[in-house]
Amino acid sequence: MMDNGFSSPRKDAFPVGLRVLVVDDDPTWLKILEKMLRKCSYEVTTCGLARDALHLLRERKDGYDIVISDVNMPDMDGFKLLEHVGLEMDLPVIMMSVDGETSQVMKGVQHGACDYLLKPIRMKELRNIWQHVLRKKINEVRDIEILEGMESIQMARNGLDQSNDGHLLCGEDLTSVKKRKDVESKHDDKDPGDNSSTKKARVVWSVDLHQKFVEAVNQIGFDKVGPKKILDLMNVPWLTRENVASHLQKYRLYLSRLQKENDTKISVGGIKHSDSPLGDSANSFGTQNSINIQQNDVSSRSCGFSGNSLLVQNVEPRSHDNDRKGIVSKIVAEPKRALTVEVPDPHKPRSSQMEFGHSLTSSASEVNYAEYDSNFPTKFSWWEIPQSRLKQEQKPLHLDDGFSHLTWPGKQQHIQVDYPQPAPPIISGSSVTGRGMGGSVKIKPLYDECRKNGSQVSSTESTIEASHVQTKTYKVNHQTFEPISTNTSSLKNQASNLRCISDLESAQKNINWGMSPFATLDDDFQVRWVQGDCYAMNLGLENIDFPEYFDRGLLADVPTHLYDAVSFDYQNLYDPTECSLIEQGLFIA
């Protein structure tokens, strides 16, 4: 057996070797769980105290994939530990208890637990925990994108004076749309009418809200920041501490990625170069750095998206032009993994889609994981690229590249949004928009949007609370495909604006990819998947020939187009056959 969880991510078939940290003060349970997890071929580390667990986690931030903890610990409340892990390490945490009281379970979910198991625990429940890891990775990517999207939007608003009409136009449109959305979504948010048991109000992190958040953080001082302090400073009455906590977590992730990105950028000279390893042509998808970036560590690699061998190669569609590079997400085609993607269900199609993407990415990530660093920082290129590219070309390509790490040109929206600056490409989800698909792929630009925006896929605009991302309830939402026109997707992520653009394009193409990420493998996944999938999906599409997409006047009339298209596609969501179609198309490379 490997050493105590301090191993690097395994490259074997996921989820074998998943590194689990089990925390329980009951020695008998600890032994049982350890045995059970070992039987699942996971790598197990046990801990009898919460503080020991935190110590282990801090010592090696990348040493574990998931944490399972009992709610009742003698030295620290299990929920507190949960919060710490979520904020500091951003790992999925599963809570356990003998007590199945709804209030307790709710508390767990609210604090960010991705699952709550009742003792006595069955082996089969433990077998499935890898899904949480995967899902989280996917969502993570999305969140980052969304954040980036938001920041970009913010920047754009703050005076971009791009001469690009398209950009400006788009930006404005988006902004106004977004504003409208914000208002709407805020109202929606307050209304917990989702089906989740927690009935938590969802928070839509609009650009304005995020701005307040960032200001508060800067005021307090990034090192001293804490959810409570931020909340007080923001002075937003309906916002809860939990909302801020989860958003802070994402923000931290986002910043750290930016950091890495900048570092790599400097060293690498900006991924955007056309000579990026990825190979300009989109065809070279694969491999490289697949955007999986974030997900890369997802152990999910083989998520197995059902058979679709999606190889989402997100790779930047850019192939047309120079340096798209960035995004190359390589979607490794994992296809046959059994992720359990259940795509076919129209309601859920999304998720399945996503899964594909993910799986692809995951596999890609897997691979990338290792090579990622070596390849090129391109991870980040997703975002970077768009920026520069946008300016120049305004081509949808940019959009794709930049944003979606995952792959779907959908993200391109970002571009439009005016990214004038290299600011992190709002990747928000849409980038992937399969624009690249060239038609066959229905890319789901929506995905992108969805993803982050909260994966708000559900047409209902329910904005998913950031924190929800982790929870099952997430799925409730938004499949946001809507993004396009309306930004309905609540913008939680401003990104949706961006997405709109990309979405439009994709919409045009018929995204139907069905990627409705939302389809999610299972309930939990749903939400998550959505996000993740999008990325993957997009990637593949991008590369396929874009030209058609772009022509469509990506920017300008996208909105309407998208909107219609989106909604339309939205319905279709996932169509398994489509997937395969797309798959083929995607895999150009």
Place this chain on the structure above:
Amino acid sequence: MDRRHLRQQVTYVRKSLFDQGYLDDQFMQLEDLQDDANPNFVEEIVASFYSDSARLIQNIEQALVSRPVDFGKLDDCMHQFKGSSSSIGAKKVNMECSQFREYCCAGNIEGCIRTFQQIKQEHATLRKKLENFFQLARQAGQAETA
């Protein structure tokens, strides 16, 4: 006893433990976990439980006699004990624990004390039965190799 007889005994004893409600599904889960890597897994787990539960029982007793009675603490202690006993599938013990917690919520100290006596009794009874069962199983196993 000959091997076959022994094995029959083991099967019978095991079955009665389930039929009489001493053990539940969780015990079977433990049996499933037992393999070549851990050939005495179930016995080890049971031993671990009993050694740890002594401490938990003591905690409960202390909470029961302290005045004024802290029902919150009492509930916490019992919660821990219940969690532990669920690990081996101690069905009867668990049921009594639930009963105890009900009395606790109701603030009924008398009920708690009475129920606790029951718990200790069931706890001890199960221990003997399991010890007997494991011994028999060992004999049957040994007989096989003989």
